[in-house]
Amino acid sequence: MAKIIVVTSGKGGVGKTTTSASFATGLAMRGHKTAVIDFDVGLRNLDLIMGCERRVVFDFVNVIHGEATLRQALIKDKQHDNLFILAASQTRDKDALTADGVGRVLDELAKDFDYIVCDSPAGIEKGAHLAMYYADEALVVTNPEVSSVRDSDRVLGLLASKTRRAETGNGRVKEHLVLTRYNPARVQKGEMLSVDDVREILAIPLLGVIPESPAVLSSSNAGVPVIANKDSDAGRAYEDLVARFLGEPREHRFIAPEKKGLLGRLFGT
Amino acid sequence: MTPKKALEFKGRMLSLTRARILDPDLAAITAQLQDFARQMPRAAQGMPVVLEAEMAVDLGAVLAAMREVGMQPLGVTDGVLAASARQWGLAVLAPDGPGRTGRSAGTVEPAGAPAARRPTRIVTEPVRSGQQIYAAEGDLVVLSAVSAGAEVVADGCVHVYGALRGRALAGARGDAQARIFCRRFEAELVAVAGVYAVAEQMQSDWRGKPAQVRLADGKLRIEGLDG
Numbered sequence: 001m002a003k004i005i006v007v008t009s010g011k012g013g014v015g016k017t018t019t020s021a022s023f024a025t026g027l028a029m030r031g032h033k034t035a036v037i038d039f040d041v042g043l044r045n046l047d048l049i050m051g052c053e054r055r056v057v058f059d060f061v062n063v064i065h066g067e068a069t070l071r072q073a074l075i076k077d078k079q080h081d082n083l084f085i086l087a088a089s090q091t092r093d094k095d096a097l098t099a100d101g102v103g104r105v106l107d108e109l110a111k112d113f114d115y116i117v118c119d120s121p122a123g124i125e126k127g128a129h130l131a132m133y134y135a136d137e138a139l140v141v142t143n144p145e146v147s148s149v150r151d152s153d154r155v156l157g158l159l160a161s162k163t164r165r166a167e168t169g170n171g172r173v174k175e176h177l178v179l180t181r182y183n184p185a186r187v188q189k190g191e192m193l194s195v196d197d198v199r200e201i202l203a204i205p206l207l208g209v210i211p212e213s214p215a216v217l218s219s220s221n222a223g224v225p226v227i228a229n230k231d232s233d234a235g236r237a238y239e240d241l242v243a244r245f246l247g248e249p250r251e252h253r254f255i256a257p258e259k260k261g262l263l264g265r266l267f268g269t
Numbered sequence: 270m271t272p273k274k275a276l277e278f279k280g281r282m283l284s285l286t287r288a289r290i291l292d293p294d295l296a297a298i299t300a301q302l303q304d305f306a307r308q309m310p311r312a313a314q315g316m317p318v319v320l321e322a323e324m325a326v327d328l329g330a331v332l333a334a335m336r337e338v339g340m341q342p343l344g345v346t347d348g349v350l351a352a353s354a355r356q357w358g359l360a361v362l363a364p365d366g367p368g369r370t371g372r373s374a375g376t377v378e379p380a381g382a383p384a385a386r387r388p389t390r391i392v393t394e395p396v397r398s399g400q401q402i403y404a405a406e407g408d409l410v411v412l413s414a415v416s417a418g419a420e421v422v423a424d425g426c427v428h429v430y431g432a433l434r435g436r437a438l439a440g441a442r443g444d445a446q447a448r449i450f451c452r453r454f455e456a457e458l459v460a461v462a463g464v465y466a467v468a469e470q471m472q473s474d475w476r477g478k479p480a481q482v483r484l485a486d487g488k489l490r491i492e493g494l495d496g
């Protein structure tokens with residue numbers, strides 16, 4: 001039975017789509033058959049980051065409305081043949097998604113995928129609600145700043161109350177904290193919240209810290225998820241994150257400022 | 270054909286500030302209001318107020334002075350102000366707040382009178398931003414944190430065994446004996462029986478520490494819990 005994972009945040013622009021693309025790709029690279037769905041109806045861009053925007057014929061909304069089959073709409077990734085993308089519609093609005101329709105598509109996907117990754121739109125309205133509704137687990141993407149943390153907190157409240165699991169009393173959605181665009185130098189100067197600050201406020205397990213990195217933009221311009229860029233700090237951080245998600249222990253990296261003096265390195269502060 | 274729905278009624282807890290007029294001297298009232306607004310501009314702005322008095326006052330002038338500093342007088346408690354309040358289009362509320370009537374000012378309830386009490390409400394999940402939890406006619410126990418932007422309300426006491434970062438209101442129906450207890454005091458707002466303080470107004474000594482909040486002589490007191 002497939003596991004459904006929502007990538008959500010509340011606040012916009014924090015790195016959900018970047019995380020969805022690399023997370024799904026990372027699961028596929030490790031041999032798991034994975035589908036990633038763009039729930040951001042009206043604002044397609046998962047397909048851009050996955051580099052398949054020129055191959056979109058049918059989208060998620062078409063499948064929900066019976067205008068195309070799932071098989072027709074799933075776009076196979078160029079690099080990994082166990083990775084598929086279901087694009088969002090650019091021409092419909094968010095009301096085109098219905099709880100029943102989403103449920104049906106997820107049920108059908110669940111039959112032959114291991115993981116289904118749902119890239120949520122920002123906000124806490126319908127699109128975000130539907131993206132999280134059927135989830136088994138959630139990656140809560142947060143930037144190290146107060147407003148983002150506050151929105152993530154809000155989303156955690158919704159995960160605990162407004163999901164199928166919560167409503168049917170069938171356990172709870174497993175929560176993971178993903179701290180993105182982390183800049184240790186700015187944290188040290190007190191300009192951003194630290195990993196510990198954010199963990200303390202949100203009180204959920206930390207899955208990964210992704211550093212602020214120019215590689216993210218260059219990868220997305222190239223249409224390749226940053227995890228495929230093995231030389232980049234952000235790519236390696238996403239790889240660690242996927243490994244941890246699959247139960248492999250990995251130290252957290254990229255948390256301390258890079259150019260540390262000898263003393264700093266010796267004492268590991 | 271279904272008739273068009275023009276109104277929706279929603280129950281909502283509002284925190285009102287009661288302003289008790291101790292001296293009808295208009296100049297003194299105006300000076301104190303302006304003082305308050307200078308010290309706590311954010312609290313004064315838009316503050317919903319219910320006026321109380323036991324002597325006659327020039328209500329129109331008091332209303333003008335309150336509005337001048339940004340407050341919003343909404344009504345008066347029943348009594349000497351009632352007649353002129355109606356003239357000014359204000360609400361006249363029962364002395365003990367909504368939901369309680371029939372007790373005339375001045376009567377003291379016999380000590381230990383059994384108030385309606387329901388079992389304590391225990392919340393094991395963190396209370397997250399945007400959530401509101403209300404324990405009617407009883408105490409509320411929260412085992413973990415109350416986030417900034419969350420609100421916990423009880424007619425009795427509020428106990429928070431994690432950090433209290435949001436708003437906590439005890440004695441929501443006027444029980445002045447109710448208290449708030451928390452393991453770590455970082456509240457945005459606390460209130461007991463309608464007397465409240467926002468973060469800006471709280472002494473900072475107990476920030477980040479275990480603390481309780483209670484009413485003493487009609488004033489909020491925040492005290493440490495250790496020792």
Ligand SMILES: Nc1ncnc2c1ncn2[C@@H]1O[C@H](COP(=O)(O)OP(=O)(O)OP(=O)(O)O)[C@@H](O)[C@H]1O
Nearest residue numbers: 012013014015016017018122181211212213216217
């Ligand atoms: N680790 C990072 N380092 C640098 N830039 C990043 C990082 N993560 C994301 N970005 C940039 O931040 C912007 C927003 O990222 P992304 O689209 O993934 O966010 P989102 O949460 O999906 O946004 P939306 O809420 O609009 O869907 C993009 O320009 C992306 O390149």
Ligand SMILES: [Mg+2]
Nearest residue numbers: 016017040120
């Ligand atoms: Mg996005």
